[in-house]
Amino acid sequence: MLRHFTRRAAGFGVTFLLISILVFCMMEIVPGDPASAMLGTSATPETLAALRAQMGLDAPAVLRYLRWLGGLVVGDMGTSTTYGVPVGGLIRERLAVTLPLTGLAVLVAVAIALPLGVTAAARPGGVADGAATLYAQAGIAVPNFWIGLLLIMVVALGLGWLPAGGFPGWGDPAAGLRALVLPALALAIPQSAVLTRVTRASVVEVMNEDFVRTARAKGASVSRALWRHAVPNALVPVITMLGLQISFLIGGAVLVENVFTLPGMGRLAWQALAQRDLIVIQNVVMVFATVVIVVNLGVDLLYTVVDPRLRRRA
Amino acid sequence: MTARAVKLRRGWRPGSVPLLVGGILTALLVGIALTSLVWTPADPARMRILQKLKAPLVSGLLGTDQLGRDVASMLMRGAFNSLTTAFAAVGLGAVLGTLAGVAAAANHTLDAVLMRICDALFALPPILSAIMLGALLGPGALTAIVAIGVFMIPVFARVSRGAAMQIWARDYIMAARMAGKGTARITLEHVLPNISAQVIVQVTIQLAMAILTEAGLSFLGLGLPPPAPTWGRMLAEAQTYLLQAPHLALAPGLAIAAAVLGLNLLGDGLAARLDPRRRQAT
Amino acid sequence: MLAIRHLSIAFPRAGAEARVVEDVSVEVGRGESLGIVGESGSGKSMLSLATIGLLPKSARTSGEILLDGKNILGMGERELCSLRGRRIGMIFQEPMTALNPAMTAGEQIAEGIRLHRGTGRAEARAEALRLLDRVRIPDSARRIDSYPHEMSGGQRQRVGIAIALALKPDLLIADEPTTALDVTVQKEILDILDELVADLGLSLILISHDLGVIARSTDRTLVMCRGRAIEEGPTERVLRHPAAPYTRDLIAALPRRVRAGLGEDPALAGGAR
Numbered sequence: 082m083l084r085h086f087t088r089r090a091a092g093f094g095v096t097f098l099l100i101s102i103l104v105f106c107m108m109e110i111v112p113g114d115p116a117s118a119m120l121g122t123s124a125t126p127e128t129l130a131a132l133r134a135q136m137g138l139d140a141p142a143v144l145r146y147l148r149w150l151g152g153l154v155v156g157d158m159g160t161s162t163t164y165g166v167p168v169g170g171l172i173r174e175r176l177a178v179t180l181p182l183t184g185l186a187v188l189v190a191v192a193i194a195l196p197l198g199v200t201a202a203a204r205p206g207g208v209a210d211g212a213a214t215l216y217a218q219a220g221i222a223v224p225n226f227w228i229g230l231l232l233i234m235v236v237a238l239g240l241g242w243l244p245a246g247g248f249p250g251w252g253d254p255a256a257g258l259r260a261l262v263l264p265a266l267a268l269a270i271p272q273s274a275v276l277t278r279v280t281r282a283s284v285v286e287v288m289n290e291d292f293v294r295t296a297r298a299k300g301a302s303v304s305r306a307l308w309r310h311a312v313p314n315a316l317v318p319v320i321t322m323l324g325l326q327i328s329f330l331i332g333g334a335v336l337v338e339n340v341f342t343l344p345g346m347g348r349l350a351w352q353a354l355a356q357r358d359l360i361v362i363q364n365v366v367m368v369f370a371t372v373v374i375v376v377n378l379g380v381d382l383l384y385t386v387v388d389p390r391l392r393r394r395a
Numbered sequence: 396m397t398a399r400a401v402k403l404r405r406g407w408r409p410g411s412v413p414l415l416v417g418g419i420l421t422a423l424l425v426g427i428a429l430t431s432l433v434w435t436p437a438d439p440a441r442m443r444i445l446q447k448l449k450a451p452l453v454s455g456l457l458g459t460d461q462l463g464r465d466v467a468s469m470l471m472r473g474a475f476n477s478l479t480t481a482f483a484a485v486g487l488g489a490v491l492g493t494l495a496g497v498a499a500a501a502n503h504t505l506d507a508v509l510m511r512i513c514d515a516l517f518a519l520p521p522i523l524s525a526i527m528l529g530a531l532l533g534p535g536a537l538t539a540i541v542a543i544g545v546f547m548i549p550v551f552a553r554v555s556r557g558a559a560m561q562i563w564a565r566d567y568i569m570a571a572r573m574a575g576k577g578t579a580r581i582t583l584e585h586v587l588p589n590i591s592a593q594v595i596v597q598v599t600i601q602l603a604m605a606i607l608t609e610a611g612l613s614f615l616g617l618g619l620p621p622p623a624p625t626w627g628r629m630l631a632e633a634q635t636y637l638l639q640a641p642h643l644a645l646a647p648g649l650a651i652a653a654a655v656l657g658l659n660l661l662g663d664g665l666a667a668r669l670d671p672r673r674r675q676a677t
Numbered sequence: 678m679l680a681i682r683h684l685s686i687a688f689p690r691a692g693a694e695a696r697v698v699e700d701v702s703v704e705v706g707r708g709e710s711l712g713i714v715g716e717s718g719s720g721k722s723m724l725s726l727a728t729i730g731l732l733p734k735s736a737r738t739s740g741e742i743l744l745d746g747k748n749i750l751g752m753g754e755r756e757l758c759s760l761r762g763r764r765i766g767m768i769f770q771e772p773m774t775a776l777n778p779a780m781t782a783g784e785q786i787a788e789g790i791r792l793h794r795g796t797g798r799a800e801a802r803a804e805a806l807r808l809l810d811r812v813r814i815p816d817s818a819r820r821i822d823s824y825p826h827e828m829s830g831g832q833r834q835r836v837g838i839a840i841a842l843a844l845k846p847d848l849l850i851a852d853e854p855t856t857a858l859d860v861t862v863q864k865e866i867l868d869i870l871d872e873l874v875a876d877l878g879l880s881l882i883l884i885s886h887d888l889g890v891i892a893r894s895t896d897r898t899l900v901m902c903r904g905r906a907i908e909e910g911p912t913e914r915v916l917r918h919p920a921a922p923y924t925r926d927l928i929a930a931l932p933r934r935v936r937a938g939l940g941e942d943p944a945l946a947g948g949a950r
Binding site for chain 2: 092095096099100103104107108110111112218219221222223224226227230231233234238239328329331332333335336339340347350351353354357359362363365366369370373374377
Binding site for chain 1: 729731754760761762763769774775776777779780785788789792824826840841843
């Protein structure tokens with residue numbers, strides 16, 4: 082188990098290095114560098130060269146890559162050219178919005194998908210199954226940012242129940258949470274559609290297993306056989322899908338944060354592009370990619386929690 | 396009686412309903428996209444400020460936007476722009492991904508390297524690659540196509556690798572080896588033709604994904620630049636007029652949903668028909 | 678105690694009906710053991726599933742299955758649930774797949790006890806431990822927390838027996854309980870089964886295609902073929918002096934030394950060939 086985990090972690094380490102090289106190289110071939118972006122077009126070659134030397138941009142690429150990597154590890158990511166503040170602090174501030182947003186979205190998605198998928202699987206071909214299939218097909222097809230617009234239109238502007246955008250900060254946690262409800266819902270609905278589909282298919286398959294019949298033969302009701310016996314054994318594909326979806330969730334966060342003008346990582350990345358703040362882009366992308374990798378590592382750990390057969394595998 | 400029974404069973408072959416609905420929606424989408432090249436109700440780029448923010452049927456079938464442009468015409472041309480971007484992106488992902496997958500299945504060393512690269516690419520959501528590429532190339536069709544296409548390389552690589560590995564395990568591959576055929580030739584003659592069904596299914600499903608992502612990119616201003624109409628930018632512009640002109644937000648969103656739904660259903664239907672694993676199950 | 682009267686089971690198939698059991702009648706008295714033999718597809722498993730009320734939903738039945746005079750086929754789901762496990766226990770063929778891979782052996786045995794008696798966790802666990810000892814699981818105190826994948830096939834089938842007998846039911850149905858096991862393990866399982874049936878005074882329905890198993894463990898035998906009852910009677914009589922040609926063929930198909938083990942009349946075997 083430990084050996085298995087170490088090997089997976091090493092694999093993820095390699096993935097991390099590959100991404101960092103890719104990101105670094107891409108930023109490397111972008112015309113212009115942070116120094117010229119900071120000084121604008123009016124700068125003389127002398128002042129540009131001086132700033133480059135000061136920022137360490139005159140060093141060879143390999144050395145700059147290693148410096149960046151070392152900085153990433155300790156959280157020192159350089160200074161934003163537009164904001165003039167350390168990128169590390171900027172990202173931490175923005176993560177305080179994006180992480181709760183995506184976390185809430187995952188919770189909502191699971192809270193919708195699990196009951197819906199399992200109920201659909203209880204009677205394949207039944208009314209609930211039809212409704213779940215319809216929901217799944219429709220939910221996968223609608224873009225999350227459009228759902229965001231509709232929610233703003235109806236719930237925020239129309240009914241006035243929740244704020245249409247902006248984020249008051251975590252000073253008042255209730256207000257902060259209220260600001261995240263609609264964005265999280267917009268993110269969650271397409272995700273829940275995909276999860277519903279996977280849950281249904283997985284539970285249907287497990288319900289045909291012999292051990293479900295064994296459970297019924299000792300007197301377990303249909304719903305007990307479903308929830309106590311089938312569902313725990315049907316979770317592996319659902320968790321796999323959750324892990325795969327993290328990429329889409331992050332992409333979705335960039336969009337939804339822009340719809341709801343939330344000061345999160347996605348909006349930071351988008352604004353940085355508009356301002357050609359390369360240092361911010363480079364580090365935001367890297368942090369997001371790291372989140373994807375870490376989530377996948379976490380998914381690996383979760384497998385062993387839900388499936389005891391995977392616990393002892395070396 | 397017998398003839399009727401056969402007919403009934405034909406009607407209910409696996410995937411028939413999704414195939415039919417998906418096929419119709421997709422045909423409609425492609426038809427509208429192509430029609431927009433030769434005819435639209437109005438010039439999608441012509442602004443008539445006096446006619447701005449008109450409701451559907453008051454001016455044109457679907458009303459006008461904040462600059463008085465005809466929404467129906469913009470949607471039609473948007474369908475074309477969306478589809479071409481999606482096709483190019485999926486083409487890129489499918490060709491490179493399938494090549495990588497087939498190569499990985501044929502060679503152990505390549506397998507380890509290629510799959511690790513795929514893991515790395517898959518950790519970069521297309522919107523983030525697009526933001527990086529946007530810094531490099533500026534926003535535009537190329538940025539969108541490359542960003543979406545690169546993300547799809549690992550998807551196609553995994554599908555084709557898995558399918559190809561199953562083919563390599565078959566007896567007739569052993570026979571072909573005995574006959575002295577090399578790896579490249581077996582891949583060309585036996586593996587590629589036999590995994591094509593799965594790749595085609597995946598192309599359909601990924602086209603739907605690409606349309607969704609393209610809409611997101613152009614919503615952020617990372618897609619085709621104006622004046623070319625795109626569904627995503629129409630939605631971005633509609634944000635300001637959510638209450639005054641809700642049709643501006645509804646029409647493009649419904650268009651995206653219908654296009655994605657159609658392609659997804661088509662993919663599901665094709666999968667039920669073509670996928671050997673599912674065909675056995677039914 | 679159990680009386681099956683004119684039982685027929687059919688499944689709707691494209692237009693027509695596929696009949697898997699046709700007009701079978703048989704009785705099992707208290708403490709009596711009935712063997713059901715037949716090839717695969719003879720309907721013997723469907724008969725047993727019908728008895729515990731677990732036929733697939735699409736099945737159509739007619740006739741009656743009376744447990745102490747009450748018709749199981751007419752019972753509602755709630756009534757069936759209280760019956761299953763408490764009055765009728767069942768052991769399945771595949772010990773590899775019949776246990777829940779995500780629950781420990783102890784939890785699976787205790788589940789029925791907790792469901793039917795409403796006993797607390799600790800008490801049910803103690804009872805599960807006693808049951809593990811009764812089915813002769815070595816090191817039961819440790820094994821109670823083992824997951825199925827950590828056990829051998831024979832051990833899993835013992836857990837299966839413990840689950841079926843947890844509530845000391847009146848009737849035990851064992852559907853090919855030893856078929857999936859190694860020959861050496863088969864004997865151990867049958868020994869345990871015989872002992873427990875005798876100790877608890879259970880009625881037993883033992884389904885097998887193996888005449889050797891039927892011969893050693895049952896009082897009476899029902900021979901089935903393609904959903905029909907071919908012949909029924911005391912096991913010794915059926916195996917030594919089979920009346921139906923089909924039974925004779927079944928016996929003749931056995932290897933010679935197994936036939937000798939049944940104590941079958943060699944002359945008759947010769948005649949059948």
